[in-house]
Amino acid sequence: MSLLEVRGLNVVFDGFKAVTDLDFDVAEGELRFVIGPNGAGKTTLIDCITGRTRPASGSITFDGHEILGRKEHRIVRLGIGRTFQTSVVFEELTVGENLDLAASFRRPLPALLRRRRAYPDDVVRVLETTGLAGLVERKAGVLSHGQRQWLEIGMLLVQQPRLLLLDEPVAGMSRDERERTGQLLVEVAKTHTVVVIEHDMEFLRRFATVVTVLHEGRLLRQGSVADVQADPRVQEVYLGRARKEPVDAGN
Numbered sequence: 171m172s173l174l175e176v177r178g179l180n181v182v183f184d185g186f187k188a189v190t191d192l193d194f195d196v197a198e199g200e201l202r203f204v205i206g207p208n209g210a211g212k213t214t215l216i217d218c219i220t221g222r223t224r225p226a227s228g229s230i231t232f233d234g235h236e237i238l239g240r241k242e243h244r245i246v247r248l249g250i251g252r253t254f255q256t257s258v259v260f261e262e263l264t265v266g267e268n269l270d271l272a273a274s275f276r277r278p279l280p281a282l283l284r285r286r287r288a289y290p291d292d293v294v295r296v297l298e299t300t301g302l303a304g305l306v307e308r309k310a311g312v313l314s315h316g317q318r319q320w321l322e323i324g325m326l327l328v329q330q331p332r333l334l335l336l337d338e339p340v341a342g343m344s345r346d347e348r349e350r351t352g353q354l355l356v357e358v359a360k361t362h363t364v365v366v367i368e369h370d371m372e373f374l375r376r377f378a379t380v381v382t383v384l385h386e387g388r389l390l391r392q393g394s395v396a397d398v399q400a401d402p403r404v405q406e407v408y409l410g411r412a413r414k415e416p417v418d419a420g421n
């Protein structure tokens with residue numbers, strides 16, 4: 171049984187079919203990449219999984235339980251965390267405070283109200299995983315773009331989700347930042363299941379194993395990076411429509 175199973179998903183916005191008959195499976199421990207040109211339905215898929223958008227029909231099970239129709243905060247509590255394309259950090263708080271606040275989601279109220287001298291173990295662990303330990307007292311508002319993205323991933327990790335859904339985590343990053351992010355995702359995927367929406371083909375070639383390609387709300391292709399790049403339909407979709415980044419067959 172897959173950790174996440176999407177079956178026959180259909181999403182309609184004012185008569186426009188954004189997602190059509192989509193099946194999508196992710197096994198526990200996978201690091202899965204989802205690509206597709208603008209408007210392919212990638213974010214809509216994540217919105218359905220997280221309870222933000224209600225589909226017209228279909229089924230989504232997480233660990234065998236139907237989650238369609240559940241409220242967003244209940245889905246978070248089941249262990250599904252997501253990042254957004256826009257940032258959600260508190261700029262006036264430090265890196266440590268942002269993580270502590272995110273972690274407090276799992277703590278009882280008395281622990282929240284008590285002033286602590288040191289950060290709790292889960293926060294310290296995530297500071298190390300994300301490479302932000304040296305910036306713990308830095309205000310989030312002055313972080314670089316990459317550091318801010320790592321903080322957001324950290325804010326998910328302290329909530330101990332089983333499944334992380336990341337929406338374009340390397341968009342706007344420098345080459346170095348992309349490399350570090352890829353390594354972070356590989357590290358995170360050792361203990362979590364991770365689904366990453368990403369356009370950057372170089373990043374995919376470097377870090378992806380299985381890639382799901384969506385196009386106009388449907389599953390176009392799923393396979394290894396090499397399979398996906400060699401598929402003429404995928405090339406057509408990217409070369410013919412997106413024109414942003416050709417999917418070349420070689421490397």
Ligand SMILES: Nc1ncnc2c1ncn2[C@@H]1O[C@H](COP(=O)(O)OP(=O)(O)OP(=O)(O)O)[C@@H](O)[C@H]1O
Nearest residue numbers: 183184186188206207208209210211212213214215
């Ligand atoms: N709330 C909404 N109301 C109406 N149409 C919507 C809504 N949300 C998404 N859409 C439409 O549904 C389609 C799929 O959008 P979605 O954001 O899922 O695409 P995407 O693959 O994530 O694209 P991008 O790479 O541009 O983020 C698009 O045509 C979009 O305009």
